Amino acid sequence: MSTVAVLGATGRTGRIFVQEAVKRGHTVKALVRSVNARQDFPRGVTVIQGDAGDESSLQQLIEGADVVVSLLGQAKGSSSDLKMKSTRQSLSIMQRKGVKRFLRLASAPFGVPGEGDDPTGGQKLLTGLAKLFAGSMVNDERNASEDVRRSSVEWTLVRAPILTDTPYPGKYQVGSLGRKSGRRVSRATIVQFILDEIENGKYIRKSPLVTD
Secondary structure (H helix, E strand, O other): OOEEEEEOOOOHHHHHHHHHHHHOOOEEEEEEOOHHHHHHOOOOOEEEEOOOOOHHHHHHHHOOOOEEEEOOOOOOOOOOOHHHHHHHHHHHHHHHHOOOEEEEEEEOOOOOOOOOOOOOHHHHHHHHHHHHHOHHHHHHHHHHHHHHHHOOOEEEEEEEOEEEOOOOOOOOEEEOOOOOOOOEEEHHHHHHHHHHHHHHOOOOOEOOEEEO
């Protein structure tokens, strides 16, 4: 089992991830902005209070970890380049500390590309609308993902379409963006895929699209 450092642990996907990671026997370190969030975590989770864009906080989180998982979303009051800043600093710290495995949840509707993509007109339209109405968030998402791809760590960009809060259906699909790809995926499904990937490493240096 691995020691997993989690960014975005108090978000809707992050909380599910922490619960399931502990169930699977992993040791979890979680970075939180408020220590009050620790009451939502299972016993044994190491809680570090800090900011995802702060280097000293990230150093505490990543020290001693085997894997870093970023589930960061844009929180109220966060900077428009939070994902890029946090990703860039995390990768730098990982390289200094010798931590090799990094998984990042990325948004397919925000135009993060992957291997074998052949988007439909509707999928291209969705990406265009996202860029029009949430341009800074789209840029942050893409820049963070490009930093990951350029890094020397063993990375996986876990791409998701529209996220839902439905239960895990018991299986998932892994592929590319296109006519046959699903439009939605539950957060619980994404969590199961990420934990499977931590344990088996099938998609190292790849950008799979995960759907229900």
